[in-house]
Amino acid sequence: MRLAGILGWGYHVPDHVLTNHDLAQMVDTSDDWIIARTGIRERRIAATTEATSDLATRAAEMALAQAQIAPSDIDLIIVATVTPDMAFPSTACLVQSNIGAFNAAAFDLSAACSGFIYGLKLAQSLVATGAIDNCLLIGAETLSRIVDFMDRSTCVLFGDGAGAVVIGPSQQHTLQTIIVGADGSGGHILRQPAGGSRNPATQETVALRQHFIHMDGQEVFKFAVSKVPEAAEGLLAKIGLQVEDIDWFIPHQANKRIIDAVIKRLGLSPQQTIVNLHKYGNVSNASIPIALAEAAAAGVFQSGERILLAGFGGGLTWGTGLLQW
Ligand code: COA
Secondary structure, X not given: OOOEEEEEEEEEOOOEEXXXXXXXXXXXXXXXXXXXXXXXXXXXXXXXXXXXXXXXXHHHHHHHHHHOOOHHHOOEEEXXXXXXXXXOOOHHXXXXXXXXXXXXXXXXXXXXXXXXXXXXXXXXXXXXXOOOOOEEEEEEEEHHHOOOOOOHHHHOOXXXXXXXXXXXXXXXXXXXXXXXXXXXXXXXXXXXOOOOOOOOOOHHHHHOOOOOXXXXXXXXXXXXXXXXXXXXXXXXXXXXXXXXXXXXXXXOOOOHHHHXXXXXXXXXXXXXXXXXXXXXXXXXXXXXHHHHXXXXXXXXXXXXXXXXXXXXXXXXXXXXXXXXX
16 A cells, blocks of 8 residues: 655635625624634635636646646546535536546535545545545535525635645655544534425525525534544544644634634644634635645645644534644
């Protein structure tokens, strides 16, 4: 088995900034409430001309340039997203065409906010076994298209953006153990009820605003603060590491209070935790790769350092993994 590593990284966020003050003009909320309950100050919103594949393409181009890999050398493109341009063709196929990666197979991965970690697991396995050489893994979202801007309990949380990594055989920035899981019995607490085969689009589903994100915030909160530490502790136990062996932590950027509770339980410090949600909100599948790419570009990680990743989301799903820089 070969080692699989991250060869390049990139991200792209739309130009338009939607602040908490802007949201307070739209729904009954305030900058103070949003900051105190979530830590979010602003988020990016895609232009009406932009779709998920456009953001994904920009992030992918940056990752490929950084990896110095030609699009023709990519064997597989995975786009982890809950906001594909459309059900089909897949957003990954649209990206393939945009970047000219015509030797690549391409598909979308649906595991809600944990999708990027699921994608890492898959890419690692395929590269390690020699089934493929280079995989372009992208987490990309235009969540503003499925957020109900009349619902203050959800519209303050989410934003748009994309992050990408190129994964291939490498002795550097290596993917170590990755564990993913799911509990479908909790699917109802975070979902987009209509628009699929269960509730196809009708005038009624539109009138009932069922094409938007519906969420039981408190239940999601409870799930996250128990499952993420449990999964991370399970990962460390499996590979015989202690929390002291971890240099950096990149959690899914959903809510600062969730992150604070998780690091407290794990015994990690705020100084070693990468947080960017004040700028972008929760970008679902894009949140971990954007945070990773931003920190890597800023030179935060030193060679050999261990980076713990942890995601969670609808499904319910979760995933945790270890990177060695
Ligand atoms: N502005 C002002 N008040 C708001 C508000 C907003 N944006 N959203 C909700 N409220 C109100 C509620 O209506 C409620 O009012 P009431 O007491 O009069 O009924 C009050 O604030 C408290 O609501 P509650 O839901 O208990 O707040 P909370 O502390 O649980 O915070 C979330 C709400 C959504 C921020 C929090 O539950 C959360 O972040 N959950 C996880 C969500 C998540 O991460 N989802 C994605 C996972 S991938």
